[in-house]
Amino acid sequence: MNGQSLKQAGRPARPAVAALREIDPTKVIYLALAATLVIGWVLVAVDGGDFLTVETIVGIQQRSAALGIVAVGQTLAILAGSLDLSVAYLISLCSLVAAETMAGRDGGIAAGVAAVLAVSALVGLVNGMVITRLRVHAFIATLGTALIIKGVVDHLYDGPAGSVPDSFQRLGYDRIGPVPVSALLWAAVAAAAWFLLRRTRLGHRIYAVGGDEEVARLSGVRTDRVVVLTHVLCSVCAGVAGLLLAARLGAGAPTVGTDGGYDLESIAAVVLGGTALAGGKGGVAGTVGGVLLLAVLDSVFNQLEVNSFFKDVVRGLVIVIAVAVYARRRKGRQI
Amino acid sequence: MSRNRPLVALVVTSTIVFAAGCTSDKPPAATGQSASASAAPAATGAGTGEQSKFFVQADFDAQLAMRTKTPQGDASRPWEQAIDPQMVSTAKYKKDGGVHLCFSNAAVNNPWRQVGWKSMQAEVALHKEITKFTALDAEGKDDKQISDIAELQGQGCDALIVSPNTTATLTPAVKAACGKVPVIVFDRGVDTDCPVTFINPIGGYAFGADGAEFLVEKVPAGGKVLALRILPGVDVLETRWSAAKATFDKSQVQVVGVEFTDGDAAKTKSVVSDYIQRHGKIDGVWMDAGATAVAAVEAFEDAGQPVPAMVGEDQQDFLQKWKDGGLTAIAPTYPTYQWRTPVIAALKILAGEEVPKTWKLPQPKITSDTLDTYLRPNMPPLHYALCGCEEMPGFPENWGGKKS
């Protein structure tokens, strides 16, 4: 699936025709998003409904906030040439840690947030260490971590536990006009990640490591450090999502992460946003678009009361088709 | 391996610290529904492990008592019956003209919910006065159901039916909705009494006890019982097991194992075969849901052993097996006909008729005597017999059955 970019490096520039065919995935995804909105609006109107009500707009944002935050983290991991399958269980864990620590006390909020950040960062550290020090493929490493967390959570919890104070629930329910606080939180996280990738050294190095780890290493980048840091950030994003969900649910839930399918869906959203699964290419802007697209689709289906099985079929098609479109850029590489 | 120990240790310990450490100052669980977590205390009882945090003696006693009470109403329409109802006035919700009924569904991701969902749609179709029926499927996601409920409030529903995905976590959303429309909750409950009525059958304790008592009666003293559970951490299932456990602990039977099957038939069969191998003979099998009952039965057949006393559920494939194999069995039920009741309740409420605050539906169990009345060979294997849908238009095709 990759290793090609590396070989490209030594080869002369490709003919201009290929250059013309290049597509900027970020543009594509936002075009697709716009198109979906229009089509959705029409379909719902035909169905006799009203698509763009405040409720639906808020709904779209509410539904996408948690996934959005996870996906931003996942973007970092994937850009660095890694990926994280443990986010779903980590989210469950974090929602519980938050709710348990707060235990309904306003005073507990600070402690709860701190605890979540600590736990998630720790898990990210473990992921990163296993991948870099023990040289375990990220797929297996994070799958293993996922199982470990699952076991611990299932062992300790028999269902929703703990509770977050009403003041904290506002994070999940309040909104400024049509914009929920949760959406703002997502926006903040995304902006931070964008800034990180664009303006900081770590950001540049994440692209480098994802583009070609060996090149980065020989250029003096401490690649292992970058990978570990990236995983910490990715896990912390999952932690934040866990906090958000705890606020939404008013309690911690041992299955909220997996029910949400945040692991594979976040990866799907990232790739849908045009980030190359092999790493080194793409960015947060695309991911945000990808998440929104999925959310809008969801919302349209909701309005039309399409059953969930049909939704899955469409989701699957959308993801594959989108990536197929992006893949046209890599044309001319094959022999 | 050794290289990883520290890592795991980190994760595990940190979790335990955060979990246990923080629950210590949390007040003990108040109601039966709210859960509090803590590191597991030491095992007790006859191989049945520690009692679940969900176990609430009062509810347990109440449910067991309910089983013997005669429900009010037409016995031929159990979904309209109620066990000692405390009626509440709904005059303030009275409304004329067409009804826009809304439903926030937790999921349709298993056969039980499929059967129920179809029954509910059929029920809606029965009532001309329902001009619009809007249903959103949360696909088993708490977060989605919360926004679904919020979204429905914007669609001018006259009444909102909620089948919560989980208990504690949906309470805030339901509370919010109560302010705007009359809310009817069924199947799982929520930690608030703001809904006009909460509809469900007697409940998990009764379900669990029905099966356990049957085994205690059929299995000779000292006999070996294997308990199969789907998965930990689901309140409904927890109550079933905790009731069974309470029953077993009082009895002479020996519970040789409590295993989780993830509702996976293959795993169930493997687990049961392992136990047959290890113990030579198993005298009874209890399970908290019937999905894998047939697989368990087959494990005995394949091992060339007589099928012992079995607890199943009202799924066709099990009833069929029961009939064909002349098993010693019982099928406690968690009737899917409860999906009809909320629609009826909603219409009552909007008509200003009073309804029970907590609407307890009867929860029959299928025994060898009643087996034939429930067994319907023309229905799909995972159809639930107590759908109360036999008389409805579109039966059996809409429920996946064949005309016969």
Add this chain to the structure above:
Amino acid sequence: MKRTLPILVVLAVLLAAIALVNPFFLEPAGFLAFVKRAAPLVILAAGQYFVIVSGEFDLSVGSLVTVEVVVAARLIDGQESATWWVLLLLIAVGLLVGLLNGVVTTALRVPSFITTLGMMLILSGAVFLWTGGAPRGALSEAFRTFGRGNLGPVPWSVLILLAAGAAAILLMRSDFGRRLVATGDNERAAALSGVRVARTRILAFVLSGAAAAITGILLGGFAGVSAQVGQGLEFSAITAVVLGGVALGGGRGSVVAAMAGALTLEALFTLLNLYGISGALEFTVQGVIIIAAVAVGALRLPAWLAKHPPRKQGDTHVA
């Protein structure tokens, strides 16, 4: 062979540990029961191996297995007569899905991780769209024999496993096998040597699809109709293959090791069950062991890593 050895050792140890607790395991009947149980996963892993060694992933096998069983139940609907053509149809479905995965991945250049992830969603959605949410119909006795019945003392599934295993080994010894590995190792070099890279990869996916079909047939036979029979199998299969020392990213590892990996995984489940580790903590142990096993595999050549630091196919990359 030298790459196959470690996993065989681990397997032997686990089997010994099982036998220790459960002597019946040593009797033919006991052992056969174990193999019978493991057969579906082993076959699935063999299929997954072809895809992984060619440098790709197949995440769709889990839902494909579910599809196979649900489709079988609805089409057979209890009539013995329907068994045989349905069996053929099921295999065809498996081949077709594999073909689709392969074509989309090679012709449209969609990373197989995404192709098969999409396929996973599409399949699970489509099949229940078709049956209206829950499985209907029933399997015939003839159908169930393959997963459940015995030929004399030997379970059918064990015989099928032996056949499939032998076929897989021969296939990897054949020209196709060598071309497949070469493709996974260096696509360009293979192509410039006249290997039809795309066709080779497609064939790998087709084999994986076929394996999923057989797995479905065996599982359906073993345990009957269920809506979630295939759940999570894709991860088990990939884990098994990797446990066998096959590198994600392609180009190295043997099919024997992959199948041994699957047996090891199954033995692990059995063992955890026997030692009665709490239902939940089982996963934790599993996770640790998987990471550990793969880590040990990777740690065998630190000096080598120093000499040739991992390139793109290196361990920290998704191939």
Add this chain to the structure above:
Amino acid sequence: MTLLGMRGIGKRFLGVRVLSGVDLDTAAGEVHAVVGENGAGKSTLMKILAGVHVPDEGTIEIDGRPVAFGHPLEAQRAGVAIIYQEFNLLPDRSVAENVFLGREPARRGLVDRAAMEAETRRLLDELGETSFGPRDAVRRLSVAQQQVVEIVKALSVDARIIVMDEPTASLAEHEVELLYTLVRRLQRRGLAVLYISHRLREVFDLAQRVTVLKDGARVTTVPTAEVGPDELVRLMVGRELRDYFPPRAAPGEIGEVRLSVRGGGNGRLRGIDLDLRAGEITGLAGLQGSGRTELVKALFGAEPFAEGRMEPRRPRSVRDGVAAGIGLVTEDRKAEGLALRQSVRDNALLVARATAGRQARGDVRALLERVRLSPPDPEQEVRYLSGGNQQKVVLAKWMTVGPAVLLLDEPTRGVDVGAKAAIHDLMRQLARDGTAILMISSELPELIGMSDRVVVMRDGRIAGELPAGSSEEAIMRLAASGEAT
């Protein structure tokens, strides 16, 4: 004064000694060549200097102060920069981002793109490079341009010691000239340049001193003024290598036409007329980008002709080409020639297995002996072989199907002197056995020494043809200006 001093450097991999007791020192403003056969330890020595490997024994001193590098970063900080043979650039990032990778200039912790690009621009100007800018994506650059980026990268560290590992390996003649001027400019700036090359001409053109390594040990260090090429070769291989090239084909040995093109053309090529004859080695010369590689790929069917006639047939795909009895030894062994993690046997049989089906296997070991693979162990993984041996495996790969026409693109690039001779003999042997051979080489002495005639390309056309033994100048003139003598 000595800028760099390496003393008694020793290194083992998997217990195998690759370096022992190597001394090397160089002064500011010196170009110091390091030569030796592949496997002599040149690259390992340089990687130790660059902090990629940690030596088991020995010390490194810079300005007389002892240093120890655990990571390339530390070497950089100490002023050591290395330009690897296979470029270390990220195709999808801009020139500036590549130049400052790992050392991004920052203001208040934030990357200062403006400064980054300005500085890159400055360095490019300094090297008189205007054909591309700091913001261009490296993917778009030609090989030569990419090398300039590598050099800028090295300069940007203010390196005082620059290691160049086979810098001309992928350059055309005129680009080599550019490189020369660059190196001399660096030298004037008072940098020390460690120059690794197989091409002795460059060593004598550029270096003041040369250190010869053999089997991981230093043979000697001498001023280039005091040795001659033959002497140097003897020091490297430890034997006289008179008669560098095998004898050309006698007129009688050249047989009928095995492949002929008339008016062949595609996106990159126009009006190609070419005949390849049995028993003849045809040299293909031309500047980088003149279309040499494109031509062989077109003949082979990898990037087929869109127009023109071709006998026996015009291949539309690689398989067509192979079926038509054509074989191609590609320019980039590692990327296009071999499945590195497979065994010698699997690589040698790859073509046969891909195209010929069951027959055409033969005895692998015999084949390996025929190509003089040493040791001829079929089970060895090819990535552990030296460049020379790897190239021999690539040749073996094609010999299994006995092609009528064999196209060789830079067959001896990065191959040590000993293996080079072996490959040359093998080529001539194949020709004698009736194979028609077309050989691309940027190394004119080799091209002239091997070819029975030289075809010169320019701008995707065939500029002309020169007889055996033509002068380098004649070839260059034709290649550069299209004028024949």
